[in-house]
Amino acid sequence: MSAADKMSEAERVLRICSACMYCDGLCPVFPVIDGKHSFSLSDVSYLSNLCHNCQGCWHDCQYAPPHPFAVNLPATFAELRQRSYADHLWPPALGRVFRASSLAVPATVALALLITFGLVLDTDSSALLTAHAGEGAFYRVLPWPAMAGLAGGTFAWAVIAVTLATLRYWHTIAPQVTVREIVRALPAALSDIITLRHLGGGGPGCHDHDERTSQRRRILHHLTAGGFVLNGLSTIAASAYHHLLGVVAPSPVASLSVMLGLVGGVTMTVGAVGLLALEARSDREPSDRGETRLNVAFLILLALVGASGLAVLGFRSTPAMGLLLTTHLGLVFGLFAALPFSKALHAPFRAAALLRVAIDSRRRTLARAPEASGDTP
C-alpha cells in the first residue's frame, strides 16, 4: 500500500469504528474517536501510538473479515505507527534508514562489535583469551578512555536523537498545550505509562493469540522494561563507584552495581525471550510484518545484551572473560547506536500519546449528555 492508500484505509476503518463504538471500554483510542467524522494525519499519528496493540478490538469486532467491511484496526495502526516513527526521526535523514530498520539495526550492532573488537585487538591481541583478575581487570581488555568514550558517545547520541524525535512527535500531536497542563496531567499519564494499564484490554488482559486473554504480555513487558531500567541504574552505580568512591571495575559481587546488573540482566533477558516466544505464536492477521520485524530485531538485541552481561558476571574470573566482555560491550554500544531508529521509539511515543490523552481527559469536563440507548439488533 502507498502512504496515501494507508491513510484512506485508516480513515475508512476509523469511520466505521466511530459509528460503532462497541469497543469504547477496551482502551482510550475509542473515546478519542467518538463522534469524529474525519481523521487527519496527525490524528492517526496520535491514535496509532495510543494503541497498545492488545488486539481486543480485533477479536471483538463483528466487522472483521470475512465481513465485507473487513475492519482490522490493529494491523492498520501497526502500519501507521511505523510511519509515525519514520516521519519524526531525528535527524530527519534517519527516516530512510528506518524504512530498512530490520537490516539497519543488526548492521549497526555488527559495526559496533567490529569497532569494539578492533580496539581490543589493537590494544593487546592476547587480551581476549587471557584470564584477568583484580582491580581494573576490565580496562586491561578495553582501556578506560575507549570504554568511556564509546559508551558516553553512543549513549549521548541515543538520548539526543530519541529526545528530539519525541519532541517533534509531541509537536505533531499536541501543538497547543501549556506547560501547566502537562504538569497537571503528569500523575495520571505516568500511572498509565508505568502500569501499562491499557495492555489490560479494559480488564481481561490482551490477546497473545486467539480470542483468549491473559496478562502474560503485560508481565513480560514489565520484566523487560524493568530490567532495562535496572541495567541502566547498574551502569550509573558502577560509574559512581569509580568516580566518587574510587572503586574500579569489576566491582565486588556484593556491590550495588553488580546486584542491580544481576537482577536487571535476568529480568530483561527472561522478559525479552518471553516476548519473543509470544511474538512467534501471535496471530499474523491483526499485525503488520514490518512491525513484527522491528519487534523481533529489538527483542533479540535486548536478550543478547542481557545474556552477555550475565555471562561476563558468571565467567569474569576465567580466560573467557575478555571475549565475553568485548562482546557485551560491543552489543551495548550497538544497542545505544541503533536505539534512535529501533522499536525503542515506541516507548517515548506511546508515553507522549498517553500524556496527551491525560491532558484531554482533564479538559473534558463533561462526558456526553445522558441519552437513552438506541435500539440494539
Place this chain on the structure above:
Amino acid sequence: MTVIGGGIAGLCAAIAARRGGAAVRLLEAAPQPLRGGNTRHGRNFRLTHETPLEHVPDRYTADELRAELRSVTGDGTDQVLTELLIERAHSIAGWLIEHGVHLQPPGTGVMPYSRRTAFPLGGGKAMINALYATADRLGIAISYDSEARSLLRAEDEGWTISVRSAGADDSIRTRSVVVCAGGPGADPAWLSDNFGSAAEGWMVRGTPYSDGRLLDLLIAAGGCAIGDPTTCHAVPVDARGPQFDGGIVTRITSIPLGLVVDRSGARIDVAGAGSQPTHYAKWGPKIAICPGQIAYLLLDAAGLARAAPSALAPVTAPNLGELAAALQIDPTGLLQSIEDFNAAPVNAARPIAVPPFAAYPMRPGLTFVHYGIKVDATMRVVQADGHRHDDLFAAGMIMAANVLRRGYLAGLGITLSAVFGQIAGEEAARHVRG
C-alpha cells in the same frame, strides 16, 4: 441432546444443559468467524436490579419492566412467559459473568447512561467469544458451518437431524432438541413470500444465517406458529451498506437534523416521529413504502457537523443541483421540497442552506420479525393440536413473538434469548437425565 443455533440463546441453552448433566452438541450454521447469530451485533441487555451494581447504576424494578413491556406490546402477549422473563431478568448478568462474560462498568468509555441495561465489554461479539470459550471448556461438542436441513421424529424416541456440515451431509440421532436458530427474515425468498416484491429493496441488518429454515421445519413437524409474519422491526440504514450484517454502523441516526425526500424529490415525513430513539422504528416502515424502497436524507454542512458519524461518508456536492444529479433525483422537485422545508423546519433541524450539501441514501433495514413458534413455560414447542413433544424445545428469537407481539425495547433481544435459552437447556437436561 442437540442445540441448533449458536447465538446467545443456543449458547445459554447448551451451557445450562451441560451444567445440568447432559451430553451436549451445538450446531452453528455460520463458519467460526461469523458465529453468534445476531448477538454479534448486540450492544447491551436489559436487566432488573433494586440497587446500583458494579455493572449498572441506579435501579430498575420488575414493575417498571412489566409496565414498559406492556406499553410496547399491548395486550395479547403470553403472560406466563412474560412473567418468567421478568423474573429471570434479575439474574441474567450474574449468570453471564459466572460464565466468563466481562461487563463494562458504568462511566467508562463513552457509553450512554443506562439504568435499564448492562453493556458487555467489547460488545456482543466479545460476549459470544467468552461463552464459546466456556462451552468448549465444559466439554460441549461445537460444530461450525453446520446447517440442520431436516428434523424428523425417530421411531422410538428422540429425533433424527440431517446436517449439512462443510458441504457434506450427515445424520444425527439425538434424544432431545433445542432449536435456537433465530427468527425468520434473513432469507430473501421468505421475505418476498411475506412482504411481496417490495422486499427486494430491503436490507437485513443482522446475520444471513437467521433465515427461518428451522421455523419452517418446526411448523412442518406440527408446531404452532405465533405472531404476524408481515410485521417487523425495521430502521433506516445506509443503502450503500452490505445486504446483510450491517449491524449498528449503517443505521442512519441523523434524520431529525435534516430533510427526507423520495426518489422523485418529494418530501417524506413521519408525523410525530420526533428525535427520540423510537423514531428509528417509525422511519423504517415509512421508507419501505417509498417508491423503490429508497429515500434520501439531506443535510447541509451545519447539519452534518451536528450528526453522529456512520459507517460510510455521505454523498456530498458543492450545490443542490449537483447533489440532485449525484443522487439521480429530479432537481426541480428537490429544490421545491427544500424551499418548503426551510420555511418551517421540523424536529431539531435547521434550514438547509450552508454548502457543501450532503445526502445519505436510505433503505429499510430489517432487524427482526414479530413471528415465530409457540412454546409453553418449559420452552417445549406447542403443536397445532395442543399436544407437545416432551423432547422438542425452542428458545431465543425464534419464539420471541410469544412475548414481543409488536414493538421493541432496547436490549430486550439478548435478555429474552438468554433467559429462555437457559430455561430450555435446563428443561432439556432434566428430560434427558430422566
